[in-house]
Amino acid sequence: MKVGKCPICGGDTKEDIVEVQEIIEGEAFIISGVDAEVCVQCGERMYSLGEMRRIEKVREKIKNRMIEQKEVRSIAVVSL
Secondary structure, eight states: OOOBBTTTTTOBBBEEEEEEEEEEEEEEEEEEEEEEEEEEETOOOOOOOHHHHHHHHHHHHHHTTTTTSSSSOOOOOOOO
């Protein structure tokens, strides 16, 4: 997927591998190794349809407890 320009701010984009943070049934998960196009100006992320399908499959595996955790991280929760 090559967008080239950000649909939010018009900045240039670059291909990158990112982490996607998800809250599933009250638990925080990080899905790593996600291909994205990222705006170098505002940080907006865009995902191909194929990558969105891969993310959704991982979400379903998490919900059904059918995926093994790669690592466990501590997450701090703060309020405004």
